[in-house]
Amino acid sequence: MKVQRIRLLETNQISWLVLDDDFVPIEPVFSYIKFLHDIDRSPNTIRNAAYHLKLFWEYLRDSSFVWQEVDIAQLAGFISWLRRQDPKVASIELHAPTRTNATIDQMLSSVHGFYNFHIRLGSLPELSLYRSSGSYQKRYKPFLHGIAKTKPEQTRVVSIKREQRRPKTLTHQQIQQILDACSHTRDKFLLSLLYETGMRVGQALGLRHADISVENGEVLVVPRNDNPNGARTKSRAVYTLPALTPLMQLYTDYLIDELGALEYDTLPDFVFVNLWEGEIGRPLTYAAVMSLVKRLRKKTGVDFTPHMFCHSRATTWIRDDKxxxxxxxxxxxHTSIQTTNDTYLHLTAEDLKKVLMEGKEVRDSRGNNYV
Known part of the structure; x- marks a missing residue:
């Protein structure tokens, strides 16, 4: 089985087909992938769903299961199948799992989404893959809870607890080292923008010059689905982010020193464009950014990804700037504060020790004695 990258003729969008062992598209998966396109899911979400369902179909094939008749036990067996080093070989020896719990749960989410789609479509009978709860299970109760009528909640029967992992960050010294290694103002401005504003690389690559106000020190994050470089904001709302003076000065330098050298009658619509390679003036792509990152890794010896700038800024805002x-x-x-909390507020042993020591210092200043 394989996942085949294709381009849809009607929309010119990139999509993926899941092919069986005879290289024939798997129709139930194809209809679900088309549904994800129709409801405007991000390209990464659709791509991941295709690869996850390809693995699930391999599991069904290896286990001689029929997808329309999957039960809870068979779906739970998918977890064990994913954890084996070689799913085709059964072994009684203990091996370190090849995938994390978070990765496996993400794959389960894709499978549940697939089944939920076909159940709602009516192409599949109701399967016992969900449980309904009449009581409100969340930590924070809504207004009028217990008075107003609430719909039963549906939760997955088969799930796996994800590990709590702190996001990888860079030190201030490492960030400065990377910025100093940039040969061009465009590249330095791009990485500075990611760090100073906490923007994601997809948000930055979708920026137009009209989205940046030097006078007000603001950057607009506008969701657009027609970017020719495939850039996505990952949110459907428009956000206004503050941009401090040094960052705006760097943007001005980029306009004058590098975009001005193009000698175009009008500036390219996009902020970040090809200036030295490829089609000059075309929007910068994810691949071009990753090529830049690889060069900077080799030059500085710092192992980093673009998203680590966002993680580093968020950690600084929370831990240092309070x-x-x-x-x-x-x-x-973020559309939910809970997302921010779950991602960045993991207390380490060092954090707890620091809090205890600070509390001890306060009590000591009051003249209390400790053993």
Missing amino acids: LPLPVVSRLLT
Whole structure:
């Protein structure tokens, strides 16, 4: 089985087909992937769903299961199948799992989404893959809870607890080292923008010059689905982010020193464009950014990804600047404060020790004795 990358003729969008062992598209998966396109899911979400369902279909094939008749036990068996080093070989020896719990749960989410689609479509009978709960299970109860009628909640019967992993970050010294290694103002401005504003690389690559206001020190994050470089904002709302003076000065330098050298009658619509390779003036792509990152890794010896700039800024805002969580969540354009909390507020043993020591110092200053 394989996942085949294709381009849809009607929309010119990139999509993926899951092919069986005879290289024939698997129709139930194809209809679900088309549904994800229709409801405007991101390209990464659709691509991941295709690869996850390809693995699930391999599991069904290896286990001689029929997809329309999958039960809870068979779906739970998919977890064990994913954890084997070689799913085709059964072994009684203990091996370290090849995939994390978070990765496996993401794959289960794709499978549940697939089944939920076909159940709602009516192409599949109701399967016992969900449980309904009449009581409100969330930590925070809604207004009028217990008075107003609430719909039963549906939760997955088969799931796996994800590991709590702290996001990887860079030190201030490492960030400065990377910025100093940039040969061009465009590249330095791009990485500075990611760090100073906490923007994702997809948000930055979709920026137009009209989205940046030097006078007001603001950057607009506008969701657009027609970017020729495939850039996505990952949110459907428009956000206004503050941009401090040094960052705006760097943007001005980029306009004058590098975009001005193009000698175009009008500036390219996109902020970040090809200036030295490829089709000059075309929007910069993810691949071009990753090529830049690889060169900077080799030059500096710092192992990093573009998203680590966002993680580093968010961590600084929370731990060093002590910004309130709702403010950080808004700056990161998260739709939920819970997302910010779950991602960045993991207390380490060092954090706990620091809090205890600070509390001890306060009590000591009051003249209390400790053993």
